[in-house]
Amino acid sequence: MHLKLPKSVTIAEVGPRDGLQNEGIEISTAQKVNLVNCLSQTGLTRIEVTSFTHPSWIPQLKDAEQVMNQIQRKEGVVYSALVPNKKGYERAMACQVDEVVFLLSASETHNLRNVNRTVSESLSELKETSLNIPKDMVRIRGVIAMAFECPFEGKISVDRVIDIGKELKRIGAYEIALADTAGLADPARVFEVFSMVTHELSGICLAGHFHNTYGFGMANVFASLQCGVSVFDGSIGGLGGCPYIPEASGNIATEDIVYMMETMGIETGIELNSLLECGKLTEGLVQKPLTSYLSKQKRIK
Ligand code: MG
Numbered sequence: 164m165h166l167k168l169p170k171s172v173t174i175a176e177v178g179p180r181d182g183l184q185n186e187g188i189e190i191s192t193a194q195k196v197n198l199v200n201c202l203s204q205t206g207l208t209r210i211e212v213t214s215f216t217h218p219s220w221i222p223q224l225k226d227a228e229q230v231m232n233q234i235q236r237k238e239g240v241v242y243s244a245l246v247p248n249k250k251g252y253e254r255a256m257a258c259q260v261d262e263v264v265f266l267l268s269a270s271e272t273h274n275l276r277n278v279n280r281t282v283s284e285s286l287s288e289l290k291e292t293s294l295n296i297p298k299d300m301v302r303i304r305g306v307i308a309m310a311f312e313c314p315f316e317g318k319i320s321v322d323r324v325i326d327i328g329k330e331l332k333r334i335g336a337y338e339i340a341l342a343d344t345a346g347l348a349d350p351a352r353v354f355e356v357f358s359m360v361t362h363e364l365s366g367i368c369l370a371g372h373f374h375n376t377y378g379f380g381m382a383n384v385f386a387s388l389q390c391g392v393s394v395f396d397g398s399i400g401g402l403g404g405c406p407y408i409p410e411a412s413g414n415i416a417t418e419d420i421v422y423m424m425e426t427m428g429i430e431t432g433i434e435l436n437s438l439l440e441c442g443k444l445t446e447g448l449v450q451k452p453l454t455s456y457l458s459k460q461k462r463i464k
Contacts, residue, residue: 168429169388170430171430172388174396174417174420175395176398178198178397178398178399178400178414180214180244181414182399182400182402184221185405190448194448199212199230207433207438212234212243212260213231213244213245214244214246215227215251216247228257231258231260241261242261243263244262244264246260249291249292249295264304264306265292265331268307269282269313269323269327270316272313286334303334305328312348321360339368343383346374349382353387357390361392368394371383371394373414395420399416400417400418400455401454416456418455418458439457
């Protein structure tokens with residue numbers, strides 16, 4: 164018997180957006196720019212920089228334009244931003260983002276709480292936004308939040324995830340990330356969902372976005388590897404949290420994914436020591452200990 168492992172994986176860094184938006188402490192524009200610049204030097208090829216949502220929704224990311232315009236772009240790195248609607252898209256385009264991220268939830272209740280729209284209203288809005296996007300210049304990445312389980316609705320039907328995935332593909336997404344937004348999914352469930360979605364959504368890249376609420380994050384990465392998934396979201400230092408589960412730890416840490424992959428002989432193209440430097444920088448920004456396993460090991464040494 165053999166494990167099903169790829170030769171290499173791609174890691175998409177989401178800390179500056181998904182991580183910081185859940186942090187209570189205010190981070191200055193210069194600090195955010197510094198963090199993105201530091202991450203650009205690690206070998207990461209994808210960084211989600213910010214979100215062009217209305218500043219009153221996410222005050223932490225109100226300086227999206229300034230951050231996007233002030234970062235030093237490194238050749239070969241794709242700089243993306245979350246775009247919720249046409250207005251956000253126009254703001255993002257004025258800053259020349261390389262990739263726009265369309266996020267909606269598979270859970271009706273979560274989508275209503277998150278963006279005050281039904282799932283179908285969100286899809287219409289994203290579809291309308293996509294009509295303006297020059298496909299040869301800007302990539303669209305779809306993210307389906309609560310793709311496995313939801314704190315309000317329980318288990319999410321895989322058919323629903325597949326239907327939303329098909330819509331995102333029709334809109335023009337080249338890749339779709341299935342997100343365990345609240346960290347409730349276990350590895351068996353992740354394997355089941357990814358197996359079915361991979362089967363139904365051919366011709367599109369699938370990515371995994373996991374949280375560590377119950378410590379299942381890395382096991383979920385491994386379960387999705389077994390389904391052929393080779394793109395994973397990570398957040399530097401494990402930055403972030405979950406607005407629906409107070410005190411829950413956040414996204415799985417980029418350095419933990421890199422370390423696990425490299426020890427298994429899977430290439431990431433990322434230099435671990437540079438990443439740990441970014442971790443130290445992050446710890447200074449949020450002024451609290453990081454939650455990544457690797458940073459804790461470093462502290463013991
Ligand atoms: Mg997340």
